[in-house]
Amino acid sequence: MENPRSMPTTLSRYENQKRRDWNMFGQYLRNHRPPLSLARCSDAHVLEFLRYFNQFGHPSPPAPCLCPLRQA
Structure with missing residues (x-):
């Protein structure tokens, strides 16, 4: 049996x-x-971090979406 830690994840x-x-x-x-x-x-x-982080959003969303596409 292989060690699960040695298997690539x-x-x-x-x-x-x-x-x-x-x-x-x-x-x-x-x-x-x-x-x-x-x-x-x-x-x-x-909350301060989330406000800061939220300004970046998702530059290229994987699919069309009605959400604001923000990180936080």
């Missing part, structure tokens, strides 16, 4: 986006002045 588009969003949030915490640890992050910080 193909992440879904959702999992890839989730990973990118999480990494972006980590970058936001590091760049915050003063830098924030996850433990010291409040709901206000999360």
Whole structure:
């Protein structure tokens, strides 16, 4: 039996986006002045990040959609 950790894993588009969003949030915490640890992050910080992140939206959506096509 093979070790599941040694098998290559193909992440879904959702999992890839989730990973990118999480990494972006980590970058936001590091760049915050003063830098924030996850433990010291409040709901206000999360909302601030989402407002910042939402300005980017989806540059090329996969299909037509009536939603505003925002990240957050």
